[in-house]
Amino acid sequence: NAGVTQTPKFQVLKTGQSMTLQCAQDMNHEYMSWYRQDPGMGLRLIHYSVGAGITDQGEVPNGYNVSRSTTEDFPLRLLSAAPSQTSVYFCASSRALSGRAGGETQYFGPGTRLLVL
Amino acid sequence: AQSVTQPDIHITVSEGASLELRCNYSYGATPYLFWYVQSPGQGLQLLLKYFSGDTLVQGIKGFEAEFKRSQSSFNLRKPSVHWSDAAEYFCAVGASWGKLQFGAGTQVVVTP
Numbered sequence: 093n094a095g096v097t098q099t100p101k102f103q104v105l106k107t108g109q110s111m112t113l114q115c116a117q118d119m120n121h122e123y124m125s126w127y128r129q130d131p132g133m134g135l136r137l138i139h140y141s142v143g144a145g146i147t148d149q150g151e152v153p154n155g156y157n158v159s160r161s162t163t164e165d166f167p168l169r170l171l172s173a174a175p176s177q178t179s180v181y182f183c184a185s186s187r188a189l190s191g192r193a194g195g196e197t198q199y200f201g202p203g204t205r206l207l208v209l
Numbered sequence: 210a211q212s213v214t215q216p217d218i219h220i221t222v223s224e225g226a227s228l229e230l231r232c233n234y235s236y237g238a239t240p241y242l243f244w245y246v247q248s249p250g251q252g253l254q255l256l257l258k259y260f261s262g263d264t265l266v267q268g269i270k271g272f273e274a275e276f277k278r279s280q281s282s283f284n285l286r287k288p289s290v291h292w293s294d295a296a297e298y299f300c301a302v303g304a305s306w307g308k309l310q311f312g313a314g315t316q317v318v319v320t321p
Contacts, residue, residue, distance in 0.1 A: 096252075123307025132218070134299060134311035135253075142306050150308065182252060186307045194303030195241040195260055200252035 094118050096201035098183050104207045105173040113168040113204050115183030122188040123196060124166040128152065128179040129203075135182060141166055142188075173208045180205050211236040211302050215312035222290050223320050230285040230315050232300030241303035242283040244274055247314075248296045256298075259283060270294070295319040 099114045117124065122143050127135040127150075137150030139158040147158050155177060157169040166185075170177060181204045186196035212235045222228050234240055241260060245253040257268025264276040274285045283300060297316050301309040 125307055125309075127309075127311075132313055134213075134215075134313045135309070136311070137308055140306070140308055184253075184307075184309075188307070192241070192260065194305045194308070195258070196303065196307050197243075197255055197258065198253075198307065198309060200245075200254075202252045 096183055096185055096199050098181075098201035098204050100204060101202070102205045102207075104209065105170075106209055107173060107175060109173050110169070110171050111173065113170075113181055113183075113206075115166045115168065115201060116164050117166075117183075117185040117199070118164065119185060119187070119199065120163060121185035121199070122163070123186045123198075124160065125150070125184045125186075125198065126156070126158065126166070126168045127182045127184065129182060130179050138168065138181075170206075173206075175208045178206060178208045211240070211304060211310050213300050213302050213310055213312035215298075215300055215315050217315045218313070219316045219318070221318045221320060224292055225289050228285075228287045228290045228294070228317065230298050230300075230317070232283045232285065232312060233281050234283060234300075234302050235281065236302055239278075242274075242276065243301040243303065243309065244268065244272070244283075244285050245299045245301060246270075246296050247299065253299065256285070290317075290319055292319050292321075 125140040126138040141160040184198040
């Protein structure tokens, strides 16, 4: 199993450009999430999905779009990049636990480092 | 709303010494609590998690954590640190449906 994979590892964008951060998992996990990591702020949830075709907003969703057409893939789209979106982005997946919502172990990808100039 | 506080931004510890990282949470119900570790340039790896039952939880790499409901704490400990334990450590509470609320993290530096 490759686990959770993310591409690219590093990206530089100019303000206003768009791009898609790719995330894939091969563990057949129901849940997938996107977080951003900024110094002194830990990881903050951007968007999450509880299954194919179902997505919802997290704590910091503005400026980002997601979709989930398959169980395996959960891309994150930046429609018009801004310097405030400079960050490290992590994708995670987890298996649903019956009767223990919130207790799932999340498996993280290696991250994508994004710089917006 | 739930929240997680890690009071120590940075801790320096000598190799072989003990380590304790603090975590306080605010949550309405019995929480699911996690400790993750992030080595430089890497993703996050689960060290241990608390569901219910025994308040002392054993994890990987020789780490353990104790859940104290009365103090709303879930502190992480290791009796003797190794140089490879230098990393950033995150405490988190499981909100629901595959979501985690993270603390700001504690950077651990290990000196010879």
